[in-house]
Amino acid sequence: MRAQITRPGSLSLLSTSVLMLSLVSGCSSISEVTRERVARSESSVQQAQQAVGRSEAGAVELQRAKDNLEQAKAALNDKQAQRAERLAQLAQLDAELATAKSQSGAARRAADELIESIKTLKQEAARSTETD
Numbered sequence: 613m614r615a616q617i618t619r620p621g622s623l624s625l626l627s628t629s630v631l632m633l634s635l636v637s638g639c640s641s642i643s644e645v646t647r648e649r650v651a652r653s654e655s656s657v658q659q660a661q662q663a664v665g666r667s668e669a670g671a672v673e674l675q676r677a678k679d680n681l682e683q684a685k686a687a688l689n690d691k692q693a694q695r696a697e698r699l700a701q702l703a704q705l706d707a708e709l710a711t712a713k714s715q716s717g718a719a720r721r722a723a724d725e726l727i728e729s730i731k732t733l734k735q736e737a738a739r740s741t742e743t744d
Contacts, residue, residue, distance in 0.1 A: 641691045646700070650684050653700040653707070657681050660707035660714075669717030670710035677706035 657677045664670040684699035 656707035670713035673710035
């Protein structure tokens with residue numbers, strides 16, 4: 613088990629998942645697998661939210677993941693197992709895509725900064741060679 617980082621006033625991903633499982637455990641016609649899928653999706657959405665932060669990269673996918681997760685929870689409450697399962701899977705996939713886009717955007721920015729630094733160093737080296 614890996615350690616969870618929490619912010620003051622927020623629940624860890626693990627405790628949130630446990631809470632979600634306990635909330636939906638009252639649905640007798642919903643399988644444990646479906647309940648676990650929704651809980652895992654919720655954790656994925658929370659992780660994506662942390663990864664995306666305030667960045668625009670992945671924001672659309674994160675919102676779609678949140679929407680699908682809310683619909684999955686509603687389907688659980690309505691005892692619509694197949695719908696809940698499908699929406700939970702979509703939420704998890706959208707959360708993973710949001711995280712990937714966010715990481716890609718951060719890597720792109722870092723690469724752009726590195727390229728600019730290299731250009732600056734080349735210009736300085738060229739000036740230094742000209743003055744010698």
